[in-house]
Amino acid sequence: MDEKDSMTPDTIPQSTPVDGTVPAGRKNRRPVVIGVAAVAAVALVTGGVCGYRAYENHQVSMARQACQSAVTDLGKTVKSYKALLGADGTTAALKTDATSVKDAKTLDALKQAAGAETPAMVKCDASDKIGLDAAAAKADKTAKGVKAAAKALESAVKAVESSKLDKTVADADGLYKATEGNVQDEKTREALKQAIAKRDAGTIAKAAKSVNDSKAAKEKADAEAKTKAEQEAQAQAAAEAAAAQSQTQQSYSAPQQSYTPSYSAPQQSYTPSYSGGSTSGGGSGSSVPDFVPSSGGHGVGSANDCDAACRAPIQH
Known part of the structure; x- marks a missing residue:
């Protein structure tokens, strides 16, 4: 049912009679x-x-x-x-x-x-x-x-990564401090110091390598200089020793001695004298030659020479 139909008078409710009957128009x-x-x-x-x-x-x-x-x-x-x-x-x-x-x-x-x-x-x-x-x-x-x-x-x-960088920086700082006066080129240490301030791992690694290389170069140069100095000192000591030995040899000569032995045999001269003896009482006598040595060298010339003359052997 559309709106138009619902508005028609037929649809308006009608009052219902008391007896309950429905009007004829609304029964259907x-x-x-x-x-x-x-x-x-x-x-x-x-x-x-x-x-x-x-x-x-x-x-x-x-x-x-x-x-x-x-x-x-x-x-x-x-x-x-x-x-x-x-x-x-x-x-x-x-x-x-x-x-x-x-x-x-x-x-x-x-x-x-x-x-x-x-x-x-x-x-x-x-x-x-x-x-x-x-x-x-x-x-x-x-x-x-x-x-x-x-x-x-x-x-x-x-x-x-941060802790690694902290360790790298700390190690680099230690290297910087330890190499003071121990590098051949001081500029390498300055570059390392700048790299540490930047906290750049790559830059620090490069700078640290340069410092280590410079340190090794100085150690090598120092070792070579030390070896050369020792060799020169040894050579000088050897030269001085050789010179001292040569001077000693030149200033010393062995003493020369000449010895010609001489010997003089002792000389003795004596003049035997003999005088005949006499016997008395009809006895027989013996004669002993008188030996009176005359000192030509070792003869008795005085009383002081008695001992030497007395010790001389008696010749028969």
């Missing part, structure tokens, strides 16, 4: 009104059910899209974490020796950060909004955990 209108109301009610119920189902399907679809988006973000986060874990900087930091860093604790933190397990992926396989929302929430939470692990890993890598 009630069934029509009831039928329209029933159809409207059925349409309303049917439309409501269909509308709810459509709304519910829409909600499920939106939840599924949200879940898929969360899972996609999780996948990207995990991929980024894996890329950071396999990066050259991370690999180099993990291979760093404890002697190469100033603080060894940074290596422990790095190993812990790199040891985080990669989470499993979340699936949006639920058929209702509640299940899809739960999956999306799980994907979001997992992604946040992976992002936190990636941030911790990145910070740990930077901490190791």
